[in-house]
Every structure is written in structure tokens, then in C-alpha cells.
Amino acid sequence: MDGKTLTIDDPKIAFEPLAADHFILLHKWIQEPHVWQWWGEGKSWTLDEITAKYNSYTLRYKIDRGIKKAIHPFIINFQGQPIGFIQFYNAFDFPRDDGFDVQEIWDRKNESLAALDFYIGEPAYIGKGLGSQVLRFFLQTQVFKQYDACLVDPEKNNKIALKTYSKAGFSTVKDLPSIIIMVARKIEQRKPIVIFGSSRSDGDTLQAIKAVIKDLSVPIIDLKNLNIAHYDYNYENKHDDFMAIAEKMVQHNPIILATPVYWYTMSALMKTFIDRWSDLLDTRKDIGRRLSHKELFVIACYETSLPRGFEDAFSQTCDYLDMQYKGCLYFYSGEDPELAKDNESSAKQFSDRIFYSKENLE
Ligand SMILES: Cc1cc2nc3c(=O)[nH]c(=O)nc-3n(C[C@H](O)[C@H](O)[C@H](O)COP(=O)(O)O)c2cc1C
Structure with a gap:
């Protein structure tokens, strides 16, 4: 790990x-x-x-x-x-x-x-x-x-x-x-964690993460390097890397899911990871309960167009688990300078929402 x-x-x-x-x-x-x-x-x-x-x-x-x-x-x-x-x-x-x-x-x-x-x-x-x-x-x-x-x-x-x-x-x-x-x-100390699910560890989504967290100390879990199997009704996969990440995740707040947009939705790596949250409603309810009230932010890196309904899966998952969905940063990775020009300022605003309380910004 x-x-x-x-x-x-x-x-x-x-x-x-x-x-x-x-x-x-x-x-x-x-x-x-x-x-x-x-x-x-x-x-x-x-x-x-x-x-x-x-x-x-x-x-x-x-x-x-x-x-x-x-x-x-x-x-x-x-x-x-x-x-x-x-x-x-x-x-x-x-x-x-x-x-x-x-x-x-x-x-x-x-x-x-x-x-x-x-x-x-x-x-x-x-x-x-x-x-x-x-x-x-x-x-x-x-x-x-x-x-x-x-x-x-x-x-x-x-x-x-x-x-x-x-x-x-x-x-x-x-x-x-x-x-x-x-x-x-003084504001409540935030302890964010990034769960990063791209098919390349050094690609555009990592650049988006860096634009948000700058040089602040935040752990980044790279799903690509881990062995996380698809959901299994019989929990035969219980010894893979998922539970260790879940245990780490519940020690942090907010949770930031960072994914590229692949075919209008999150990456398969991210989807497989989220499917496994079902384990936390069954075999490890103790961990599942600790997700409740946590804040969830999403960083999505895209190249062609903003996908319709992209955030629905995240926000509804939060509703189901009693977590707080806080929104998505869409980070453009294509070559159109007009679309790229707002990346840095949007990342900065998003970062302020993750790291600093509202009171301190007003
Ligand atoms: C399999 C695949 C599917 C993609 N589908 C979309 C898409 O539906 N919409 C979009 O805007 N970009 C799409 N892209 C482009 C990626 O979102 C974009 O290049 C992103 O910056 C890649 O991030 P990465 O370097 O972390 O993989 C796709 C790329 C791949 C490889």
C-alpha cells in the first residue's frame, strides 16, 4: 500500500x-x-x-x-x-x-x-x-x-x-x-484525500488534481496501481486492496474523486471502485457508517464536451449514503485556448471550497 x-x-x-x-x-x-x-x-x-x-x-x-x-x-x-x-x-x-x-x-x-x-x-x-x-x-x-x-x-x-x-x-x-x-x-482543519482513477497515472487528470491542491499536503490514491476487483456478490474478492483504501478514506474529509471523462461518464476504474462501496453496506458496515456526513467533491477532466448528467451518479450516491455532494470541477484538457483559459481560476475557486471554510472567504 x-x-x-x-x-x-x-x-x-x-x-x-x-x-x-x-x-x-x-x-x-x-x-x-x-x-x-x-x-x-x-x-x-x-x-x-x-x-x-x-x-x-x-x-x-x-x-x-x-x-x-x-x-x-x-x-x-x-x-x-x-x-x-x-x-x-x-x-x-x-x-x-x-x-x-x-x-x-x-x-x-x-x-x-x-x-x-x-x-x-x-x-x-x-x-x-x-x-x-x-x-x-x-x-x-x-x-x-x-x-x-x-x-x-x-x-x-x-x-x-x-x-x-x-x-x-x-x-x-x-x-x-x-x-x-x-x-x-481560524478554520476547522480540513483533511482531504484524493482518489484518482485514470488509465494513465501521469496524464491530464493528474494535472487537474495538481491545479487544485497545489503544494498542499494531500494523499493521492492512484487506483491504477491497485488491485481492486469488480463487485462480487459472494465477497470472494475481500482480500484485494479495496478495504485498505476504504479504511484510509474514512479517516479523511472531504473526499475528492478525480476521474477523466471516458464515454460521457466516469472512468471504469472509478466506477469499479464506487461499486465496491456496496461492501461497506454489508460486510463492513462499521466503515460504511463513517462515510455519512462526509463531503464529496469531484474533479472531472474532459476534452470534447461537457457530458450531460455526469454528476448524477455522484450526487445520488451521496444522497443514498447520507454524504454531502459539493460539486464538480470540469477541467478542460483539449487544445481550444478559449476553453482552457478558465482552468486555473476555476481550480483555484474549487480549491478554496475544499480547503477553506466559507466564513473565511466572505
Ligand atoms: C476511452 C476514452 C473515452 C473518452 N471519452 C470522452 C468523452 O466522452 N468526452 C470527452 O470530453 N472526452 C473524452 N475523452 C477524452 C478524455 O476525457 C481527455 O483526454 C482527458 O483529458 C484524459 O485524461 P487522462 O489523461 O487522465 O486519461 C475520452 C478519452 C478516452 C481515452
């Missing part, structure tokens, strides 16, 4: 706790015009001043009005290269100079609120849409491990920051004269 499960599990983004030998990078970046404009405080910084400011940060605190407050600063690495700086802290720990009181927008006694600041310092990495990816990954892997929500306060005329934060899931909660206060909320 193990060798047959492919995991895209290699995020290119990593966060390295700030250390003294990073000061030289911070000094270099603050001199970049696109950083200095927002972080420079109107002066030119020496390395000694950077060292004085960030020394205590390497010990994870900052002195504010004589009191030690916790702070969590990191260097952002992308494909092994340091490209920027990011930090988070308790939003209530640092009273603001502009008189805005965080309490005004956060009276939820039981929910904690962090704040974060960040910049991409390396000019070669700006304007590539990396910022929102970095933020999403940082919220998931750092901030939301300790806090329920996170605040940012971009300046109103920093249009790039506003766009980046909103792409990362932040929504405006207060519009002040010169800044906007935005908040992103």
Missing part, C-alpha cells in the same frame, strides 16, 4: 525563527524602497540600530513601556532562500500609537486574537502572488496553533498589501482614516 500512495507534501515555504545572524538580511531589506516605504519610519537604518531593535526578538520578547511582551519573529524561506520577514504577537499586548483600541472590534472574551506584520524583502520575489501563499501557510502552521483569529492593519494607500491580505482570507472589520483593520479567523 505505502509505495502506492503519492503525497504532494513538500511545501516550498518554511519559517525559520529569527536569529542574530539574520540581522544583516533585515538591514539589507529595510533599505529596499518597497520595504522602507512602510517599515523605514522615515529614517536610514544602520546595522547597529537593526541589532538594537531586534536583539530581544531573537529571545522571543519585546519590551513595551517597560514590560516584556512575547513576540514570534521568523525569516520566510522560499525554496530554501530567505526572502522576507514575518512576526506575530498578541493583538492586545501593544497599545497603538494611533489611538485605535483593539477592544473596539474584539469583545469576544473567549476568543484570542493575534496580530501579524510581514514583508517580502527580496525584490525578485515581489509581485508574484507569493505573499498570500506565505500568509495562508503562516496562519495555518504558526498563528492558528495558538490563536483563534488574527488581525492586520495595512495602510489604506498600500493597495498591494490590502489585496494580498484579502487573498489570504482577511476581511475588513474597521475602516479608519489612514488604515484598514482586517481579521482572518
